[in-house]
Amino acid sequence: MKIVCVGAGSMAEAMINGWIRKRILRPGDIAVMNKSDEDRLDYLTHEYGVRQVNDEMSMLEEAPFILLAVKPKDVKVALSAVREFIRPDAVILSVVAGVSIDSIQEAAGNIAVARTMPNTSAHVGKSATGVVWSKAVTKEQQYEIRDLLNSIGSVTVVPEDKLHGVTGIAGSGPAYLYLMAEAMVEAGMESGLEHADAMRLVRQTFLGAADMMQHDDFSVLRKRITSPNGTTAAGLNALIENGFKETVHEGVRSAVARSKELGQEYN
Numbered sequence: 213m214k215i216v217c218v219g220a221g222s223m224a225e226a227m228i229n230g231w232i233r234k235r236i237l238r239p240g241d242i243a244v245m246n247k248s249d250e251d252r253l254d255y256l257t258h259e260y261g262v263r264q265v266n267d268e269m270s271m272l273e274e275a276p277f278i279l280l281a282v283k284p285k286d287v288k289v290a291l292s293a294v295r296e297f298i299r300p301d302a303v304i305l306s307v308v309a310g311v312s313i314d315s316i317q318e319a320a321g322n323i324a325v326a327r328t329m330p331n332t333s334a335h336v337g338k339s340a341t342g343v344v345w346s347k348a349v350t351k352e353q354q355y356e357i358r359d360l361l362n363s364i365g366s367v368t369v370v371p372e373d374k375l376h377g378v379t380g381i382a383g384s385g386p387a388y389l390y391l392m393a394e395a396m397v398e399a400g401m402e403s404g405l406e407h408a409d410a411m412r413l414v415r416q417t418f419l420g421a422a423d424m425m426q427h428d429d430f431s432v433l434r435k436r437i438t439s440p441n442g443t444t445a446a447g448l449n450a451l452i453e454n455g456f457k458e459t460v461h462e463g464v465r466s467a468v469a470r471s472k473e474l475g476q477e478y479n
């Protein structure tokens with residue numbers, strides 16, 4: 213047993229899928245537990261081959277890593293139910309928004325904690341993950357954690373207070389892009405495109421742009437598309453005049469503020 217997932221929802225599944233697809237962990241290395249949704253656990257076992265803790269809390273005693281993937285409001289109750297079974301030399305890998313290392317250690321006992329902020333692109337091994345670890349995390353454990361996180365995407369080590377910003381642009385970030393994509397499909401259909409065609413065109417536009425973004429600054433890429441007085445200039449001017457950048461700033465600011473609120477509410 214390598215890792216027990218306390219919480220088996222969207223984020224846990226994305227990471228499990230990434231780890232298994234990237235062969236960093238075998239299904240049998242992973243066990244899952246949640247609050248009450250047994251059908252969910254059966255789905256994860258059927259889909260990925262992972263094990264279920266059920267009442268065998270002794271599985272936690274075998275695990276060098278515990279993935280904490282419950283909602284902030286559930287952290288204290290979830291950890292109080294498992295703390296006596298967590299190995300003293302284990303590391304809690306938390307993906308919980310806002311909840312500090314200190315709060316997790318207070319609820320779990322003085323266990324080493326790595327606080328991370330991934331996103332659901334972990335499903336396809338392309339998460340943008342921020343991480344910070346408590347002093348008790350050994351160098352060896354840091355390497356293992358980096359392997360676990362690198363296998364599902366990129367890893368950025370930040371001071372703990374910067375994880376709010378990571379949450380604002382990366383943890384929540386994919387949702388902003390999906391909203392933009394939805395709006396582009398709707399607008400494409402308004403221009404007369406069939407839904408299926410608009411979906412295919414928007415998907416490929418995002419896919420191509422994401423690849424291009426690996427090689428050049430975003431403003432350089434944008435300028436290469438913007439012919440003087442052309443269609444892109446018309447589109448960008450309308451977006452900017454209608455407050456597009458301010459709106460994006462406001463969205464990120466709101467997510468960052470909510471992350472800080474969660475920290476205050478549940479620390």
Ligand SMILES: NC(=O)C1=CN([C@@H]2O[C@H](COP(=O)(O)OP(=O)(O)OC[C@H]3O[C@@H](n4cnc5c(N)ncnc54)[C@H](OP(=O)(O)O)[C@@H]3O)[C@@H](O)[C@H]2O)C=CC1
Nearest residue numbers: 219220221222223246247248249281282283286290308309
């Ligand atoms: N979704 C995302 O894109 C991201 C989420 N996160 C963070 O990941 C965490 C989980 O989010 P997400 O996966 O979306 O949430 P979900 O609601 O999908 O999953 C929450 C899980 O926690 C379980 N749970 C609740 N209470 C307990 C408990 N006492 N003991 C054990 N398990 C419990 C639930 O079980 P049950 O179903 O039985 O109630 C469920 O499996 C959050 O803290 C979130 O901030 C971080 C980055 C991205």
Ligand SMILES: O=C(O)[C@@H]1CCC=N1
Nearest residue numbers: 309379382383384385
């Ligand atoms: O929306 C949330 O609170 C979680 C954390 C980042 C993405 N989803």
